[in-house]
Amino acid sequence: MxxxxxxxxxxxxxxxxxxxxxxxxxxxxxxxxxxxxxxxxxxxxxxxxxxxxxxxxxxxxxxxxxxxxxxxxxxxxxxxxxxxxxxxxxxxxxxxxxxxxxxxxxxxxxxxxxxxxxxxxxxxxxxxxxxxxxxxxxxxxxxxxxxxxxxxxxxxxxxxxxxxxxxxxxxxxxxxxxxxxxxxxxxxxxxxxSANDMVRVGDWITMPKHGADGDVIEISLHTVKVQNFDKTITTIPSYSLISDSFINWRGMQTAGGRRIKRSIFIDVNSISFCDNEMINRFRKIQFLSDYIDERLAEIEKYNETHHIDRSTPVNGRALTNIGVFRAYITNYLNHHPGIHKGMTLMVRQLEPTEKGLPVELYCFTNTTDWGEYETIQGDIFDHLFAIAPEFDLRIFQNPSGHDFKSINNEMKRLTTLEH
Incomplete structure (x- = not known):
């Protein structure tokens, strides 16, 4: 300057x-x-x-x-x-x-x-x-x-x-x-x-309180962002994951199998002992032929050993259509290519309700992909609903409008015949 x-x-x-x-x-x-x-x-x-x-x-x-x-x-x-x-x-x-x-x-x-x-x-x-x-x-x-x-x-x-x-x-x-x-x-x-490894980016979590059901896409200081399956974004405060409960599906994804836990409700009025005609018919079913022979031999041996009078079906042991149906489902699942053979697989009866007898399938698919899982589960129950009448069993369903209409038409027909 x-x-x-x-x-x-x-x-x-x-x-x-x-x-x-x-x-x-x-x-x-x-x-x-x-x-x-x-x-x-x-x-x-x-x-x-x-x-x-x-x-x-x-x-x-x-x-x-x-x-x-x-x-x-x-x-x-x-x-x-x-x-x-x-x-x-x-x-x-x-x-x-x-x-x-x-x-x-x-x-x-x-x-x-x-x-x-x-x-x-x-x-x-x-x-x-x-x-x-x-x-x-x-x-x-x-x-x-x-x-x-x-x-x-x-x-x-x-x-x-x-x-x-x-x-x-x-x-x-x-x-x-x-x-x-x-x-x-x-x-x-x-x-x-982070220390407890409770949630990671990419985990599928479910937190109904916050309306979250989807994949974690971001974990920040204040919030955890979850992209729901309908493509909406739910923002959850980080401390809510500590103070409230949530479901992390990572274990299912890591295990490689997703659980099927669903019941078929059987009308208890359709449950009965198997007669000779039914047994002969069941022997022709691929998944039941060996089972029928083994069970009949076991039952016959038991009844002979205990001197059971089989003139009435109440005495001793006998096959029932619901029992054979459960055995069929078990063998069917064991041979199904979409079911994981290394995880729990069972078919069980639950407590009867006003809707009938629940026969529950408890097993795991060999994939965790949502679409494939739903397809496998749908195919299994499609088959079981269609095959139940072959065992003389009726699937329970509350009466619909079609049922009432059929009853009404039948009553009209009978009234016409009387006159």
Whole structure:
């Protein structure tokens, strides 16, 4: 500035007026220098770095480039230039230096935040990110950096040491606890979820209280996002997964089999002992031929051993159509290609109800795919509903309009015949 001032005075300009001219020219020159430096950094240095990154075999530097970390670094250069030119304006040096420092802190926070986002992107390319997500931890780090940045900016503005402000935070702890309640709860919940491996990205969870039934797509500091099967998104507070119950279907997916647990209701009035005609008919069924022979031999041996009088079916042991039907279902499931043979498989009777006798199938498919599971389950019950009459069994169903209409037509027919 002194050089410019002398140069202007030598041109014949008044000394007092020359001060204003020299100050204005100096400001313009510094501004031009900042613009040129920023342009040089962005257009040349960053372009060279981008070219080197594109040629590199590593993937992490591509993420940094995509997040524009290098571009944001260019904003530091003008602030450094302004800071070092501050002594040129002695009267305003303190304000210029403080402004430059505050600007550097803000830019530094933005760069670190972007770098953390880039680190999270890189981390998500590894399988461990589904087991141990770090987005919540990164958000905590951002909050801490933001608080420290604010403390530094305030300390610069009031010209006090930041340690004085930090020492006063104890008195504000209650306020901070209130303001950051969700963040603290989220942090604690995130640590528990991660430490206990309760939920991962990609897990299928069910939480009726929050209307969630789908796959976890994101675990953050405050929330867990679930994409439901109808493609809607449900956002659940992280601490709700700790305080409330939910179902995680990961065990089913890992085991490789999905459970079928469904009953067929049999009309108890259709249950009866098997006569010779029924037994001969059942012998022709592929899944029952060996079973019939083995059971008949066992029953006959038992009755002979205990001298049972079989002149009445009440005495001794005998085959029933419901028992043969259960044996058929068991053999049918054992030979079904869609049923997992290494998991529990049984056909059992439950307690009779006003709807009949429940015959429950309890088994597992050999796939966890939803569509394939429903197809296998549907095919099995389609077959069983169709095959039940072959065992002289009736499937229970509440009377429908068609049933009442048939009864009414039959009554009319009988009335007509009587007359």
């Amino acid at each position: 002194d050089f410019i001032h002398h140069w202007i005075v030598n041109l014949g300009v008044d000394a007092d007026i020359a001060i204003y001219f020299s100050t204005t020219l100096t400001i313009i020159l510094v501004a031009l220098l900042c613009i040129v430096a920023n342009f040089f950094t962005k257009k040349i240095v960053v372009r060279i770095i981008s070219h080197m990154v594109s040629k590199s075999k590593f993937k992490w530097d591509d993420v940094l480039l995509k997040r524009k970390v290098f571009h944001k670094l260019s904003h530091i250069v003008p602030a450094i230039i302004i800071y070092y030119f501050a002594p040129t304006f002695p009267r305003y040096q303190h304000f210029i230096e403080n402004g430059a420092n505050i600007y550097l802190i803000i830019v530094g926070l933005i760069i670190m935040s972007t770098a953390l986002d880039a680190f999270n992107d890189i981390y998500q390319t590894y399988e461990i990110s589904k087991i141990r997500p770090i987005k919540g931890v990164i958000q905590i780090v951002k909050i801490v950096m933001g608080i420290l940045g604010i403390i530094l900016i305030i300390s610069i503005l009031i010209n006090k040491s930041p340690f004085i402000l930090l020492s006063g935070l104890g008195a504000l702890s209650a306020v901070l606890m209130l303001v950051f309640k969700d963040s603290i709860l989220g942090l604690v919940a995130g640590v528990q979820l």
